[in-house]
Amino acid sequence: MVSLRQLEYLVTIAEQGSFTRAAESLHVTQPALSHQVRILERSVGGPLLERLPRSVRLTPAGRAMLPYARATLADAHRARCVARQASGLEQxxxxxxxxxxxxxxxxxxxxxxxxxxxxxxxxxxxxxxxxxxxxxxxxxxxxxxxxxxxxxxxxxxxxxxxLEEFVVVLPGDDPLGAEGVLRVDLRALAERNWVDYAAGNGLADVLHQACAEAGFVPRAAIRTEQTAAAPILAAAGLGPTLAPANIIPAGFDGLVLRPDPPVRRAxxxxxxxxxxxxxxxxxxxxxxxxxxxxxxxxxxxxxxxx
Known part of the structure:
Protein backbone atom coordinates (compact mmCIF):
# COMPACT_ATOMS: atom_id res chain seq x y z
CA MET A 1 0.00 0.00 0.00
CA VAL A 2 1.53 3.30 -1.12
CA SER A 3 1.33 6.09 1.46
CA LEU A 4 1.27 9.86 1.00
CA ARG A 5 4.48 10.09 3.02
CA GLN A 6 6.26 7.73 0.61
CA LEU A 7 5.09 9.80 -2.34
CA GLU A 8 6.29 12.97 -0.60
CA TYR A 9 9.69 11.32 -0.07
CA LEU A 10 9.94 10.35 -3.74
CA VAL A 11 9.03 13.85 -4.95
CA THR A 12 11.46 15.52 -2.53
CA ILE A 13 14.35 13.24 -3.54
CA ALA A 14 13.63 13.96 -7.20
CA GLU A 15 13.60 17.70 -6.54
CA GLN A 16 16.69 17.72 -4.33
CA GLY A 17 18.69 15.21 -6.37
CA SER A 18 20.12 13.71 -3.19
CA PHE A 19 19.01 11.50 -0.32
CA THR A 20 21.03 13.64 2.10
CA ARG A 21 19.46 16.95 1.05
CA ALA A 22 16.00 15.39 0.90
CA ALA A 23 16.38 14.01 4.44
CA GLU A 24 17.42 17.44 5.70
CA SER A 25 14.48 19.09 3.95
CA LEU A 26 12.01 16.55 5.37
CA HIS A 27 13.55 16.55 8.88
CA VAL A 28 14.03 12.78 8.89
CA THR A 29 17.12 10.61 9.12
CA GLN A 30 18.62 9.32 5.90
CA PRO A 31 18.21 5.65 6.93
CA ALA A 32 14.50 6.24 7.60
CA LEU A 33 14.12 7.94 4.21
CA SER A 34 15.91 5.11 2.41
CA HIS A 35 13.80 2.51 4.22
CA GLN A 36 10.53 4.09 3.09
CA VAL A 37 11.77 4.38 -0.49
CA ARG A 38 12.66 0.68 -0.52
CA ILE A 39 9.15 -0.16 0.74
CA LEU A 40 7.67 2.02 -2.02
CA GLU A 41 9.84 0.34 -4.65
CA ARG A 42 8.79 -3.11 -3.47
CA SER A 43 5.13 -2.10 -3.60
CA VAL A 44 5.40 -0.96 -7.25
CA GLY A 45 7.55 -3.91 -8.29
CA GLY A 46 10.85 -2.28 -9.22
CA PRO A 47 13.41 0.51 -8.64
CA LEU A 48 12.25 4.10 -8.92
CA LEU A 49 15.60 5.73 -8.23
CA GLU A 50 19.11 5.07 -9.48
CA ARG A 51 21.75 5.69 -6.81
CA LEU A 52 24.83 7.34 -8.32
CA PRO A 53 28.12 8.10 -6.50
CA ARG A 54 27.23 11.76 -5.91
CA SER A 55 23.59 12.09 -6.82
CA VAL A 56 20.41 10.19 -7.54
CA ARG A 57 18.17 10.15 -10.58
CA LEU A 58 14.83 8.68 -11.51
CA THR A 59 14.58 5.41 -13.38
CA PRO A 60 12.05 5.19 -16.25
CA ALA A 61 9.53 3.84 -13.74
CA GLY A 62 10.31 6.72 -11.39
CA ARG A 63 9.86 9.28 -14.17
CA ALA A 64 6.52 7.72 -15.06
CA MET A 65 5.35 7.78 -11.44
CA LEU A 66 6.56 11.28 -10.54
CA PRO A 67 3.74 13.38 -12.11
CA TYR A 68 1.11 11.13 -10.54
CA ALA A 69 2.85 11.38 -7.17
CA ARG A 70 2.81 15.18 -7.43
CA ALA A 71 -0.84 15.18 -8.44
CA THR A 72 -1.78 12.88 -5.56
CA LEU A 73 0.01 15.13 -3.06
CA ALA A 74 -1.73 18.18 -4.53
CA ASP A 75 -5.12 16.47 -4.26
CA ALA A 76 -4.40 15.55 -0.64
CA HIS A 77 -3.44 19.15 0.11
CA ARG A 78 -6.70 20.41 -1.42
CA ALA A 79 -8.66 17.84 0.58
CA ARG A 80 -7.01 19.05 3.80
CA CYS A 81 -7.86 22.65 2.91
CA VAL A 82 -11.53 21.78 2.36
CA ALA A 83 -11.64 19.85 5.64
CA ARG A 84 -9.97 22.70 7.55
CA GLN A 85 -12.48 25.16 6.14
CA ALA A 86 -15.34 22.91 7.23
CA SER A 87 -13.79 22.50 10.70
CA GLY A 88 -13.00 26.15 11.25
CA LEU A 89 -9.24 25.54 10.91
CA GLU A 90 -8.69 28.36 8.43
CA GLN A 91 -8.76 30.90 11.26
CA LEU A 163 12.50 10.02 25.13
CA GLU A 164 14.59 13.17 25.21
CA GLU A 165 18.28 12.25 25.32
CA PHE A 166 20.78 14.28 27.34
CA VAL A 167 24.44 14.76 26.47
CA VAL A 168 27.51 15.92 28.38
CA VAL A 169 29.08 19.06 26.92
CA LEU A 170 32.77 19.95 27.36
CA PRO A 171 35.26 22.26 25.62
CA GLY A 172 36.40 21.08 22.22
CA ASP A 173 39.97 20.70 23.48
CA ASP A 174 39.07 18.68 26.59
CA PRO A 175 41.44 15.71 27.14
CA LEU A 176 38.50 13.30 26.82
CA GLY A 177 38.20 14.38 23.20
CA ALA A 178 41.80 13.43 22.52
CA GLU A 179 41.02 9.94 23.80
CA GLY A 180 38.39 9.52 21.09
CA VAL A 181 35.63 8.46 23.47
CA LEU A 182 31.96 8.94 22.64
CA ARG A 183 30.59 8.08 26.08
CA VAL A 184 31.55 9.14 29.58
CA ASP A 185 30.65 7.93 33.07
CA LEU A 186 29.57 10.99 35.06
CA ARG A 187 31.70 9.74 37.94
CA ALA A 188 34.76 10.65 35.85
CA LEU A 189 33.62 14.30 36.09
CA ALA A 190 32.76 14.31 39.80
CA GLU A 191 35.76 16.44 40.78
CA ARG A 192 35.11 19.14 38.23
CA ASN A 193 33.12 22.34 38.70
CA TRP A 194 29.94 22.28 36.60
CA VAL A 195 27.86 24.66 34.54
CA ASP A 196 24.62 24.31 36.48
CA TYR A 197 21.12 25.61 35.92
CA ALA A 198 19.51 28.16 38.21
CA ALA A 199 17.01 27.01 40.80
CA GLY A 200 13.58 26.75 39.20
CA ASN A 201 14.86 25.56 35.83
CA GLY A 202 13.68 21.98 35.37
CA LEU A 203 17.01 20.97 33.85
CA ALA A 204 18.65 21.57 37.23
CA ASP A 205 16.54 18.67 38.53
CA VAL A 206 17.71 16.46 35.66
CA LEU A 207 21.40 17.33 36.17
CA HIS A 208 21.31 16.92 39.96
CA GLN A 209 19.41 13.61 39.74
CA ALA A 210 21.88 12.19 37.21
CA CYS A 211 24.83 13.21 39.35
CA ALA A 212 23.17 11.81 42.48
CA GLU A 213 22.72 8.46 40.73
CA ALA A 214 26.45 8.61 39.88
CA GLY A 215 27.22 9.15 43.57
CA PHE A 216 28.13 12.81 43.86
CA VAL A 217 26.76 16.34 44.21
CA PRO A 218 27.95 18.66 41.41
CA ARG A 219 29.86 21.78 42.44
CA ALA A 220 28.65 24.78 40.45
CA ALA A 221 31.18 26.98 38.68
CA ILE A 222 28.27 29.05 37.40
CA ARG A 223 24.47 28.81 37.29
CA THR A 224 22.52 30.05 34.32
CA GLU A 225 18.85 30.93 33.94
CA GLN A 226 19.03 30.46 30.18
CA THR A 227 18.83 26.90 28.92
CA ALA A 228 20.59 27.75 25.65
CA ALA A 229 23.51 29.32 27.53
CA ALA A 230 24.57 26.15 29.37
CA PRO A 231 26.23 24.31 26.44
CA ILE A 232 27.86 27.53 25.24
CA LEU A 233 29.37 28.18 28.69
CA ALA A 234 30.51 24.56 28.91
CA ALA A 235 32.18 24.75 25.50
CA ALA A 236 33.90 27.96 26.67
CA GLY A 237 35.61 26.01 29.43
CA LEU A 238 33.61 26.92 32.54
CA GLY A 239 32.89 23.27 33.30
CA PRO A 240 30.90 20.30 32.02
CA THR A 241 27.15 20.48 31.74
CA LEU A 242 24.27 18.18 30.93
CA ALA A 243 21.95 19.41 28.18
CA PRO A 244 19.22 18.00 25.92
CA ALA A 245 20.81 16.73 22.72
CA ASN A 246 18.18 18.53 20.65
CA ILE A 247 19.31 22.03 21.73
CA ILE A 248 22.91 21.57 20.56
CA PRO A 249 23.18 23.79 17.45
CA ALA A 250 24.60 22.67 14.12
CA GLY A 251 28.32 23.35 13.86
CA PHE A 252 28.71 23.40 17.65
CA ASP A 253 32.40 23.63 18.53
CA GLY A 254 32.27 21.93 21.92
CA LEU A 255 32.83 18.27 22.73
CA VAL A 256 29.55 16.34 22.99
CA LEU A 257 29.57 12.97 24.76
CA ARG A 258 26.81 10.57 25.71
CA PRO A 259 26.50 9.81 29.44
CA ASP A 260 27.03 6.17 30.35
CA PRO A 261 24.52 5.08 31.57
CA PRO A 262 22.26 7.27 29.40
CA VAL A 263 20.24 10.15 30.88
CA ARG A 264 16.74 10.51 29.45
CA ARG A 265 13.45 12.30 30.06
CA ALA A 266 10.04 11.37 28.69
Whole structure:
Protein backbone atom coordinates (compact mmCIF):
# COMPACT_ATOMS: atom_id res chain seq x y z
CA MET A 1 0.00 0.00 0.00
CA VAL A 2 1.53 3.30 -1.12
CA SER A 3 1.33 6.09 1.46
CA LEU A 4 1.27 9.86 1.00
CA ARG A 5 4.48 10.09 3.02
CA GLN A 6 6.26 7.73 0.61
CA LEU A 7 5.09 9.80 -2.34
CA GLU A 8 6.29 12.97 -0.60
CA TYR A 9 9.69 11.32 -0.07
CA LEU A 10 9.94 10.35 -3.74
CA VAL A 11 9.03 13.85 -4.95
CA THR A 12 11.46 15.52 -2.53
CA ILE A 13 14.35 13.24 -3.54
CA ALA A 14 13.63 13.96 -7.20
CA GLU A 15 13.60 17.70 -6.54
CA GLN A 16 16.69 17.72 -4.33
CA GLY A 17 18.69 15.21 -6.37
CA SER A 18 20.12 13.71 -3.19
CA PHE A 19 19.01 11.50 -0.32
CA THR A 20 21.03 13.64 2.10
CA ARG A 21 19.46 16.95 1.05
CA ALA A 22 16.00 15.39 0.90
CA ALA A 23 16.38 14.01 4.44
CA GLU A 24 17.42 17.44 5.70
CA SER A 25 14.48 19.09 3.95
CA LEU A 26 12.01 16.55 5.37
CA HIS A 27 13.55 16.55 8.88
CA VAL A 28 14.03 12.78 8.89
CA THR A 29 17.12 10.61 9.12
CA GLN A 30 18.62 9.32 5.90
CA PRO A 31 18.21 5.65 6.93
CA ALA A 32 14.50 6.24 7.60
CA LEU A 33 14.12 7.94 4.21
CA SER A 34 15.91 5.11 2.41
CA HIS A 35 13.80 2.51 4.22
CA GLN A 36 10.53 4.09 3.09
CA VAL A 37 11.77 4.38 -0.49
CA ARG A 38 12.66 0.68 -0.52
CA ILE A 39 9.15 -0.16 0.74
CA LEU A 40 7.67 2.02 -2.02
CA GLU A 41 9.84 0.34 -4.65
CA ARG A 42 8.79 -3.11 -3.47
CA SER A 43 5.13 -2.10 -3.60
CA VAL A 44 5.40 -0.96 -7.25
CA GLY A 45 7.55 -3.91 -8.29
CA GLY A 46 10.85 -2.28 -9.22
CA PRO A 47 13.41 0.51 -8.64
CA LEU A 48 12.25 4.10 -8.92
CA LEU A 49 15.60 5.73 -8.23
CA GLU A 50 19.11 5.07 -9.48
CA ARG A 51 21.75 5.69 -6.81
CA LEU A 52 24.83 7.34 -8.32
CA PRO A 53 28.12 8.10 -6.50
CA ARG A 54 27.23 11.76 -5.91
CA SER A 55 23.59 12.09 -6.82
CA VAL A 56 20.41 10.19 -7.54
CA ARG A 57 18.17 10.15 -10.58
CA LEU A 58 14.83 8.68 -11.51
CA THR A 59 14.58 5.41 -13.38
CA PRO A 60 12.05 5.19 -16.25
CA ALA A 61 9.53 3.84 -13.74
CA GLY A 62 10.31 6.72 -11.39
CA ARG A 63 9.86 9.28 -14.17
CA ALA A 64 6.52 7.72 -15.06
CA MET A 65 5.35 7.78 -11.44
CA LEU A 66 6.56 11.28 -10.54
CA PRO A 67 3.74 13.38 -12.11
CA TYR A 68 1.11 11.13 -10.54
CA ALA A 69 2.85 11.38 -7.17
CA ARG A 70 2.81 15.18 -7.43
CA ALA A 71 -0.84 15.18 -8.44
CA THR A 72 -1.78 12.88 -5.56
CA LEU A 73 0.01 15.13 -3.06
CA ALA A 74 -1.73 18.18 -4.53
CA ASP A 75 -5.12 16.47 -4.26
CA ALA A 76 -4.40 15.55 -0.64
CA HIS A 77 -3.44 19.15 0.11
CA ARG A 78 -6.70 20.41 -1.42
CA ALA A 79 -8.66 17.84 0.58
CA ARG A 80 -7.01 19.05 3.80
CA CYS A 81 -7.86 22.65 2.91
CA VAL A 82 -11.53 21.78 2.36
CA ALA A 83 -11.64 19.85 5.64
CA ARG A 84 -9.97 22.70 7.55
CA GLN A 85 -12.48 25.16 6.14
CA ALA A 86 -15.34 22.91 7.23
CA SER A 87 -13.79 22.50 10.70
CA GLY A 88 -13.00 26.15 11.25
CA LEU A 89 -9.24 25.54 10.91
CA GLU A 90 -8.69 28.36 8.43
CA GLN A 91 -8.76 30.90 11.26
CA UNK A 92 -8.37 31.04 14.99
CA UNK A 93 -5.58 30.83 17.55
CA UNK A 94 -3.70 28.07 19.32
CA UNK A 95 -2.38 28.71 22.83
CA UNK A 96 0.69 26.50 23.14
CA UNK A 97 2.70 26.04 26.34
CA UNK A 98 6.11 24.40 26.65
CA UNK A 99 9.36 24.44 28.61
CA UNK A 100 12.46 26.36 27.52
CA UNK A 101 14.44 23.36 26.23
CA UNK A 102 11.56 21.96 24.15
CA UNK A 103 10.90 25.40 22.68
CA UNK A 104 14.54 25.48 21.57
CA UNK A 105 15.08 21.96 20.37
CA UNK A 106 11.89 20.06 19.54
CA UNK A 107 9.26 22.55 18.44
CA UNK A 108 10.93 24.67 15.69
CA UNK A 109 10.54 22.07 12.88
CA UNK A 110 7.01 21.30 14.12
CA UNK A 111 6.07 24.98 14.03
CA UNK A 112 7.69 25.38 10.62
CA UNK A 113 5.52 22.63 9.15
CA UNK A 114 2.42 23.93 10.94
CA UNK A 115 3.02 27.41 9.52
CA UNK A 116 3.31 26.01 6.01
CA UNK A 117 -0.04 24.22 6.31
CA UNK A 118 -2.04 26.60 8.56
CA UNK A 119 -0.93 30.14 7.74
CA UNK A 120 -4.16 31.74 8.94
CA UNK A 121 -3.95 30.33 12.49
CA UNK A 122 -2.10 32.40 15.04
CA UNK A 123 0.02 30.73 17.71
CA UNK A 124 0.58 32.20 21.15
CA UNK A 125 3.44 30.28 22.77
CA UNK A 126 4.32 30.58 26.46
CA UNK A 127 7.60 29.09 27.72
CA UNK A 128 8.16 27.93 31.27
CA UNK A 129 11.18 27.08 33.39
CA UNK A 130 9.83 23.85 34.87
CA UNK A 131 7.33 21.12 34.11
CA UNK A 132 5.37 22.06 37.23
CA UNK A 133 4.91 25.61 35.87
CA UNK A 134 3.80 24.11 32.56
CA UNK A 135 1.21 21.96 34.33
CA UNK A 136 0.01 25.00 36.31
CA UNK A 137 -0.52 26.95 33.08
CA UNK A 138 -2.69 24.16 31.73
CA UNK A 139 -4.57 23.74 35.01
CA UNK A 140 -5.33 27.47 35.09
CA UNK A 141 -6.63 27.40 31.52
CA UNK A 142 -3.81 29.57 30.14
CA UNK A 143 -3.04 27.14 27.31
CA UNK A 144 -4.82 24.70 25.01
CA UNK A 145 -1.96 22.25 24.57
CA UNK A 146 1.27 21.60 26.48
CA UNK A 147 4.50 19.97 25.32
CA UNK A 148 7.10 19.02 27.90
CA UNK A 149 7.93 16.58 30.69
CA UNK A 150 5.19 14.18 31.70
CA UNK A 151 2.80 15.94 34.11
CA UNK A 152 2.54 14.68 37.69
CA UNK A 153 -1.23 14.48 37.38
CA UNK A 154 -3.53 15.48 34.53
CA UNK A 155 -7.16 14.61 33.94
CA UNK A 156 -7.13 15.25 30.20
CA UNK A 157 -5.66 13.26 27.30
CA UNK A 158 -1.89 12.73 27.15
CA UNK A 159 0.39 11.39 24.41
CA UNK A 160 3.97 10.14 24.67
CA UNK A 161 6.28 11.80 22.15
CA UNK A 162 9.41 9.79 22.95
CA LEU A 163 12.50 10.02 25.13
CA GLU A 164 14.59 13.17 25.21
CA GLU A 165 18.28 12.25 25.32
CA PHE A 166 20.78 14.28 27.34
CA VAL A 167 24.44 14.76 26.47
CA VAL A 168 27.51 15.92 28.38
CA VAL A 169 29.08 19.06 26.92
CA LEU A 170 32.77 19.95 27.36
CA PRO A 171 35.26 22.26 25.62
CA GLY A 172 36.40 21.08 22.22
CA ASP A 173 39.97 20.70 23.48
CA ASP A 174 39.07 18.68 26.59
CA PRO A 175 41.44 15.71 27.14
CA LEU A 176 38.50 13.30 26.82
CA GLY A 177 38.20 14.38 23.20
CA ALA A 178 41.80 13.43 22.52
CA GLU A 179 41.02 9.94 23.80
CA GLY A 180 38.39 9.52 21.09
CA VAL A 181 35.63 8.46 23.47
CA LEU A 182 31.96 8.94 22.64
CA ARG A 183 30.59 8.08 26.08
CA VAL A 184 31.55 9.14 29.58
CA ASP A 185 30.65 7.93 33.07
CA LEU A 186 29.57 10.99 35.06
CA ARG A 187 31.70 9.74 37.94
CA ALA A 188 34.76 10.65 35.85
CA LEU A 189 33.62 14.30 36.09
CA ALA A 190 32.76 14.31 39.80
CA GLU A 191 35.76 16.44 40.78
CA ARG A 192 35.11 19.14 38.23
CA ASN A 193 33.12 22.34 38.70
CA TRP A 194 29.94 22.28 36.60
CA VAL A 195 27.86 24.66 34.54
CA ASP A 196 24.62 24.31 36.48
CA TYR A 197 21.12 25.61 35.92
CA ALA A 198 19.51 28.16 38.21
CA ALA A 199 17.01 27.01 40.80
CA GLY A 200 13.58 26.75 39.20
CA ASN A 201 14.86 25.56 35.83
CA GLY A 202 13.68 21.98 35.37
CA LEU A 203 17.01 20.97 33.85
CA ALA A 204 18.65 21.57 37.23
CA ASP A 205 16.54 18.67 38.53
CA VAL A 206 17.71 16.46 35.66
CA LEU A 207 21.40 17.33 36.17
CA HIS A 208 21.31 16.92 39.96
CA GLN A 209 19.41 13.61 39.74
CA ALA A 210 21.88 12.19 37.21
CA CYS A 211 24.83 13.21 39.35
CA ALA A 212 23.17 11.81 42.48
CA GLU A 213 22.72 8.46 40.73
CA ALA A 214 26.45 8.61 39.88
CA GLY A 215 27.22 9.15 43.57
CA PHE A 216 28.13 12.81 43.86
CA VAL A 217 26.76 16.34 44.21
CA PRO A 218 27.95 18.66 41.41
CA ARG A 219 29.86 21.78 42.44
CA ALA A 220 28.65 24.78 40.45
CA ALA A 221 31.18 26.98 38.68
CA ILE A 222 28.27 29.05 37.40
CA ARG A 223 24.47 28.81 37.29
CA THR A 224 22.52 30.05 34.32
CA GLU A 225 18.85 30.93 33.94
CA GLN A 226 19.03 30.46 30.18
CA THR A 227 18.83 26.90 28.92
CA ALA A 228 20.59 27.75 25.65
CA ALA A 229 23.51 29.32 27.53
CA ALA A 230 24.57 26.15 29.37
CA PRO A 231 26.23 24.31 26.44
CA ILE A 232 27.86 27.53 25.24
CA LEU A 233 29.37 28.18 28.69
CA ALA A 234 30.51 24.56 28.91
CA ALA A 235 32.18 24.75 25.50
CA ALA A 236 33.90 27.96 26.67
CA GLY A 237 35.61 26.01 29.43
CA LEU A 238 33.61 26.92 32.54
CA GLY A 239 32.89 23.27 33.30
CA PRO A 240 30.90 20.30 32.02
CA THR A 241 27.15 20.48 31.74
CA LEU A 242 24.27 18.18 30.93
CA ALA A 243 21.95 19.41 28.18
CA PRO A 244 19.22 18.00 25.92
CA ALA A 245 20.81 16.73 22.72
CA ASN A 246 18.18 18.53 20.65
CA ILE A 247 19.31 22.03 21.73
CA ILE A 248 22.91 21.57 20.56
CA PRO A 249 23.18 23.79 17.45
CA ALA A 250 24.60 22.67 14.12
CA GLY A 251 28.32 23.35 13.86
CA PHE A 252 28.71 23.40 17.65
CA ASP A 253 32.40 23.63 18.53
CA GLY A 254 32.27 21.93 21.92
CA LEU A 255 32.83 18.27 22.73
CA VAL A 256 29.55 16.34 22.99
CA LEU A 257 29.57 12.97 24.76
CA ARG A 258 26.81 10.57 25.71
CA PRO A 259 26.50 9.81 29.44
CA ASP A 260 27.03 6.17 30.35
CA PRO A 261 24.52 5.08 31.57
CA PRO A 262 22.26 7.27 29.40
CA VAL A 263 20.24 10.15 30.88
CA ARG A 264 16.74 10.51 29.45
CA ARG A 265 13.45 12.30 30.06
CA ALA A 266 10.04 11.37 28.69
CA UNK A 267 8.38 14.07 26.61
CA UNK A 268 4.61 14.32 26.59
CA UNK A 269 1.89 16.34 24.91
CA UNK A 270 -1.35 16.94 26.76
CA UNK A 271 -4.50 18.85 25.95
CA UNK A 272 -7.62 20.02 27.67
CA UNK A 273 -10.21 17.27 28.40
CA UNK A 274 -12.18 18.18 25.27
CA UNK A 275 -9.62 19.47 22.76
CA UNK A 276 -10.82 21.77 19.98
CA UNK A 277 -10.15 21.02 16.27
CA UNK A 278 -7.11 23.33 16.17
CA UNK A 279 -5.47 21.58 19.11
CA UNK A 280 -6.19 18.18 17.58
CA UNK A 281 -4.71 19.27 14.25
CA UNK A 282 -1.57 20.64 15.92
CA UNK A 283 -1.21 17.46 17.94
CA UNK A 284 -1.26 15.42 14.74
CA UNK A 285 1.49 17.60 13.24
CA UNK A 286 3.46 17.36 16.48
CA UNK A 287 3.30 13.57 16.62
CA UNK A 288 4.32 13.26 12.96
CA UNK A 289 7.15 15.80 13.07
CA UNK A 290 8.62 15.99 16.58
CA UNK A 291 12.06 14.41 16.97
CA UNK A 292 13.14 14.35 20.65
CA UNK A 293 16.57 13.03 19.56
CA UNK A 294 18.18 14.87 16.58
CA UNK A 295 19.29 12.72 13.66
CA UNK A 296 22.86 14.07 13.88
CA UNK A 297 23.23 12.57 17.36
CA UNK A 298 21.76 9.25 16.21
CA UNK A 299 24.33 9.17 13.40
CA UNK A 300 27.13 9.88 15.91
CA UNK A 301 26.13 7.61 18.78
CA UNK A 302 23.89 5.06 17.07
CA UNK A 303 20.35 4.21 18.24
CA UNK A 304 19.61 5.82 21.58
CA UNK A 305 16.92 3.55 22.95
CA UNK A 306 19.32 0.90 24.25
Missing amino acids: GELRLATVYSVGLGVLPPVLRRWRQEHREIQIGMSEHRHGDELLAAMTEGAADLAVGPAPRAWSGPTWQLG LTAYTRPNPDPISEAFLQTLRETARPVPSALVDLFGPMAD
